[in-house]
Amino acid sequence: MREGDRAVEQAWTGDELDRALAGLYMDIKTDQRGLTAVRENLLTAIDSQAEPRLSLVDTGNGRRRPLRRWLAAAAAVAVLATGGVVAQTLLFSATSATAQAREALTSAADLAARAEDPVLANGQYRYVATHAWWLKTTGAESRSFSFFNENLVETWIPADPNGEWLLRRRETGNRKWVKGTEAEAREAGVVLEERPWPEQRAKGGEFTQGAPEHGNWQFPKPEFLAGLPADPERLYERLRADSGGDRQSLVYAADALRTGLMPVAARANLLRALTHVPGLDVTDRAADLDGHLGVALGISEDGERQEIILDPGTGEVIGERKVSDSMFAGIPKGTVTSYSSITTGTVDGIGIKPAS
Amino acid sequence: MKTANSAEPGEGPPPEDDPDLPEPPDLSGLDLSGPNPRSVFGRLFDAHAGSLHGYLARRIGDQAADDLVSETFLVALQQRHTYDPARAGVRPWLYGIASNLLRRHVRQEVRGWQARARMVGSDRAQTESPEVRSTERVTAQQQVRQLAGALAALEPGDRDVLLLTSWGRLTSTEVAQALGIPVGTVYSRLHRVRRWLQSHSPVATSGTEDGDA
Numbered sequence: 001m002r003e004g005d006r007a008v009e010q011a012w013t014g015d016e017l018d019r020a021l022a023g024l025y026m027d028i029k030t031d032q033r034g035l036t037a038v039r040e041n042l043l044t045a046i047d048s049q050a051e052p053r054l055s056l057v058d059t060g061n062g063r064r065r066p067l068r069r070w071l072a073a074a075a076a077v078a079v080l081a082t083g084g085v086v087a088q089t090l091l092f093s094a095t096s097a098t099a100q101a102r103e104a105l106t107s108a109a110d111l112a113a114r115a116e117d118p119v120l121a122n123g124q125y126r127y128v129a130t131h132a133w134w135l136k137t138t139g140a141e142s143r144s145f146s147f148f149n150e151n152l153v154e155t156w157i158p159a160d161p162n163g164e165w166l167l168r169r170r171e172t173g174n175r176k177w178v179k180g181t182e183a184e185a186r187e188a189g190v191v192l193e194e195r196p197w198p199e200q201r202a203k204g205g206e207f208t209q210g211a212p213e214h215g216n217w218q219f220p221k222p223e224f225l226a227g228l229p230a231d232p233e234r235l236y237e238r239l240r241a242d243s244g245g246d247r248q249s250l251v252y253a254a255d256a257l258r259t260g261l262m263p264v265a266a267r268a269n270l271l272r273a274l275t276h277v278p279g280l281d282v283t284d285r286a287a288d289l290d291g292h293l294g295v296a297l298g299i300s301e302d303g304e305r306q307e308i309i310l311d312p313g314t315g316e317v318i319g320e321r322k323v324s325d326s327m328f329a330g331i332p333k334g335t336v337t338s339y340s341s342i343t344t345g346t347v348d349g350i351g352i353k354p355a356s
Numbered sequence: 357m358k359t360a361n362s363a364e365p366g367e368g369p370p371p372e373d374d375p376d377l378p379e380p381p382d383l384s385g386l387d388l389s390g391p392n393p394r395s396v397f398g399r400l401f402d403a404h405a406g407s408l409h410g411y412l413a414r415r416i417g418d419q420a421a422d423d424l425v426s427e428t429f430l431v432a433l434q435q436r437h438t439y440d441p442a443r444a445g446v447r448p449w450l451y452g453i454a455s456n457l458l459r460r461h462v463r464q465e466v467r468g469w470q471a472r473a474r475m476v477g478s479d480r481a482q483t484e485s486p487e488v489r490s491t492e493r494v495t496a497q498q499q500v501r502q503l504a505g506a507l508a509a510l511e512p513g514d515r516d517v518l519l520l521t522s523w524g525r526l527t528s529t530e531v532a533q534a535l536g537i538p539v540g541t542v543y544s545r546l547h548r549v550r551r552w553l554q555s556h557s558p559v560a561t562s563g564t565e566d567g568d569a
Contacts, residue, residue, distance in 0.1 A: 012554040020503050020557065021522045025414045032409050034422035039401050042429050046394045303417060303471060333419075 097280035101297050104282055104310065105271045111315030113268035118346050120159035127347045127354055128155045128260035131290060132340035135178065145180035145190055148338075156350045157205065157260065161221075165205040166350050169197040217242060217252040220259060225266045232272035239273060247301040249277050254308045257317040260344050271315070283307055289319040289341035300325045304337070318342055388436040388446075401429060404450055411524045412454060416465050424461075428454045444533035451524055452534035455516050462512050469508035473501045503557045510549060517545045518553075 012020070097105065120126060133148040149171060156166040171194055175182065185192060200207050205219065215221030217239075229235045236249070243252035253270055256262055262270065274280060274297070283298035287309045298307035298321075309319040319341040324333055345354030388396055405425055412421035431453050432439075439449060458465070507515060516535060520526045528546070532539040 012557060014550065014554065017550060017554050017557065018522070020499060021518075024500060024503055032406055032418075034418070035405050035409055035425065038422055038426040038429075039398070039405065041426060042397060042401060042433070043394055045430060046397055046433060301471070303468065 095278055097275050097277050097297075098282070100282040101280045102275040104295050104297060104312070105275045108310045108312070108315035109268040109271035111313075112264055112271060115264045115314065117263050120346060122159055123348065124159050125347050125350055125352075126157040126260055127345045127352075128157065128258075129153070129343045129353075130258065130340050131172075131343075132338070133176070134338050145185040145188070146178040147180075147182075147185075147192075148176040148178065150174035154353075155205075155260070156347070156352075158350070161261075162204050164201055164203055164350070165207070167200040167202075167207050168351075217256045218259075220256045220261050220266070225262070228266070228269075230269065232269060233276055235269060235273035236276035239270075246278075247299050247304075247306045250274070250280065250297075250299055250306050250308060254317060254320050257308070258320070258342050268315075271310075283323075287319075287321065289321075289339060292318055292341060294318050296321060298323070309341075388432075388439050393433065393436070397429065397433060400432070400446065400450075404447060405429070407524075408450060408454060411451070411519070412458070414523055415458065415519065416461055416468060420461065420464070424454060424457055427457050431457070445530060448526055448530040448533040451520060451526060451530075452536065455520070455534060458516075459512065466508050469504045473505035473508060499557075503553070506553050506557045509556075514545050514549045517542055518549045521546060 096102065118126060130151075130153045132151045132153065134151060136147055136149045150173075152168075152170055152172055154166075154168045158164060175192070182192070212219075212224075214227075215224030217224075229238055239249050239252055243249050253274055256270065257267060277299060280297055280299050282295060283305065284296035284307070286293050287296035287307070289309055292311075294309035294311050296307040296309050298305045300306075303325050305323040305325045307321040307323060308317055309321065310316070311318045319339060321339040322337045324335045324337050347354050388400075390396060408428065409418070409421050409425045412418075412424045415421075416424070428450060432450060435453075439446075444452065507519075510518070513535070517531055520531045520534060521528070524531075526534060528542045529539055531542045535542075
């Protein structure tokens with residue numbers, strides 16, 4: 001938090017803190033199905049007063065996993081000191097993407113490198129649209145509602161990138177309810193609609209004031225791209241340094257790829273750089289984005305998997321997904337928590353949509 | 357972009373004074389080291405496993421909570437002969453065992469809080485175009501995110517005291533029993549942590565987010 005922001009911050013009262021704490025993930029206690037199996041195992045341990053069988057515990061919701069730490073705890077209290085270590089060894093340390101992911105990325109990079117950059121005639125625009133389904137939660141205290149909210153973000157980029165750009169963003173009104181219903185939310189007084197986003201026009205695409213002058217991963221201007229290493233491994237090192245690494249490497253790469261501002265050579269190189277992301281794996285060979293199928297490459301961190309989706313036919317990034325990788329806050333493992341699909345095209349004027 | 361930041365989404369109704377957590381039955385008269393551990397521990401489990409699981413799940417997610425609950429009761433089973441009802445109620449005793457076990461997962465817990473701090477509010481920031489990143493609105497989610505971030509920054513001992521009180525619903529005396537620290541220490545830690553959170557958790561009401569870019 002920068003100093004300038006502190007002035008507008010308010011301190012919470014004790015009551016406000018209590019309410020915020022009480023509301024924080026209070027709904028998580030709802031999933032206690034695993035306890036039935038835990039109880040059975042406790043009683044088994046009592047009955048045998050010996051080591052429980054080495055078996056899989058079925059926690060009642062389809063999860064089966066070895067009882068490693070059960071054994072560690074049950075064998076003797078002394079073993080507790082090492083119990084954590086037993087669990088930790090399940091983690092592995094990879095030094096690059098998996099073979100499948102490397103193959104998918106290399107193939108996409110080869111395709112991307114052979115593609116041609118779209119050539120815009122004077123007066124033409126590059127059109128980039130993102131259909132994004134973001135999970136939105138409102139009413140965080142005693143009752144919360146969650147739904148996927150479809151947003152459409154459209155950008156028109158002029159043939160001369162220093163010319164005027166156009167950005168439109170709106171909610172489409174399409175919602176998929178995850179927790180609660182629309183009727184219940186309205187009943188509780190929740191306002192679902194966001195304020196309309198005003199259309200933005202800006203020379204050179206400078207919609208945000210204070211953005212780095214020479215661009216960044218989120219706005220890869222030519223001078224930014226020119227400063228990136230050509231060697232894929234060094235490019236990965238740069239990406240890691242800029243993003244903070246791990247999952248964020250993939251987020252930053254996707255940021256750049258989705259802008260529509262990366263020439264084919266830079267795109268191909270960035271895909272090759274991703275072959276060095278540790279633990280990156282092919283997570284879905286048929287990821288469905290609004291009916292468009294692609295290959296998902298993902299990396300898991302902190303209970304969440306970040307994925308980019310490649311079109312194996314063109315090597316283009318056609319979307320992104322986030323998938324819950326652990327049961328948390330009532331969201332089952334494997335749930336897609338957000339996804340977006342990207343389409344691009346060339347149009348003859350600002351604000352005009354390509355024929356679909 | 358300040359105009360876009362002033363929007364406030366609908367708030368839920370105010371929280372009830374007494375959430376739907378029933379008071380656990382008082383099992384302090386149970387003879388834990390008696391001849392029928394199956395019956396005793398069955399009752400102990402039925403009385404406390406649910407609320408203990410809820411507490412642990414909020415801290416480290418409910419899959420890990422399954423494991424920690426089972427470990428807690430197994431350790432309790434192992435240590436039942438040394439349990440002294442004069443020194444601690446059975447509930448603080450169980451929460452104390454769980455707190456000790458949880459210490460092995462401090463790093464995991466902190467990473468979890470940090471992830472949640474990023475995840476909730478930055479959900480859109482990470483997926484949408486950079487132009488709109490700085491227009492992220494102040495939402496209830498951001499409040500959750502700020503609080504999660506603040507919790508991640510606490511010392512483990514401070515976090516235990518705070519969350520055993522707020523989520524575990526232990527009294528200060530019980531927290532002291534659970535953690536094996538003087539009750540005066542519980543009071544002073546709680547006071548210090550609450551003051552710190554009160555000034556570090558609230559979201560800014562205008563200005564831009566720190567952002568992920």
